[in-house]
Amino acid sequence: MRRNTALATIALTALAMTGAASLPAQAADRPSAAVATSGIQAPAPASAPAEQAQPAAAAEKSVTVTVSMDQIGRGAAIAEALRGIKTDDRGAFVRDAVDKAFNAAGGRHNVMLFNLSQNYNDQFQGTRVYANVKWGNNHYGLWIFESGQFTNNGDGGWINWGFVGWYERNGGHVQFNRSW
Incomplete structure (x- = not known):
């Protein structure tokens, strides 16, 4: 037994x-x-x-955030929210990071988090926040913006990108609209 x-x-x-x-x-x-x-x-x-x-817990990855542009005055809150994510699952990190960034930015702007080792094309208008986010050995770009488009020319899936906001998606291409 x-x-x-x-x-x-x-x-x-x-x-x-x-x-x-x-x-x-x-x-x-x-x-x-x-x-x-x-x-x-x-x-x-x-x-x-x-x-x-107690089963052995996997080591959680550390999160570092460097905000290089903050036009809405919420960069510190966004960075703090992202640094608070505790997980060793890369996909869960991306999902949580997008959700926390969206909420910390006030819930009215589009958010894109993308693995910078992948090929992409961004054409954002009204970028309000940009940050470099490092989770473990993975480097991501975080954009908080009003509208525009983004094309993922690399590998998809939650481990490489996540986004939230007002958008229409066609495969690796996403068209974002303003919320107002």
């Missing part, structure tokens, strides 16, 4: 750390703070020795 409990604990921990059971498919349309599941740990069996009670 003890072996079955230990196997169940390992299975639940694996699900939680990979996020395999964290979100329905339609939840990927908009980033959510509830996405980061890597910190969830399954409870240890009551009869397990103390050294087996």
Whole structure:
């Protein structure tokens, strides 16, 4: 019986750390703070020795943010929100970063976070904030802007880009509109 409990604990921990059971498919349309599941740990069996009670947690990546342009006066709040993200999952980091930047900027501008090692073309109008964001060894650009377009010529997926706002997407091309 003890072996079955230990196997169940390992299975639940694996699900939680990979996020395999964290979100329905339609939840990927908009980033959510509830996405980061890597910190969830399954409870240890009551009869397990103390050294087996806590699964080894993966090391969280550090976040550094350098704001080089801030026309709305919220750069410090945005940087603080991004530095507060604690996860070792790259996709969850991008989802959380976009959501937190959108909210910290006041919720009325478009937001794009993009992996700068990928090829892209940006044509933003009314850029209000630009920041370089480093998560672990990955470098991202963060734009908060009024309107414009962005083309991802590289690899897609949450590990490389995320955006929120008022937009129309056609594959790797996104047309952003003003919120007002």
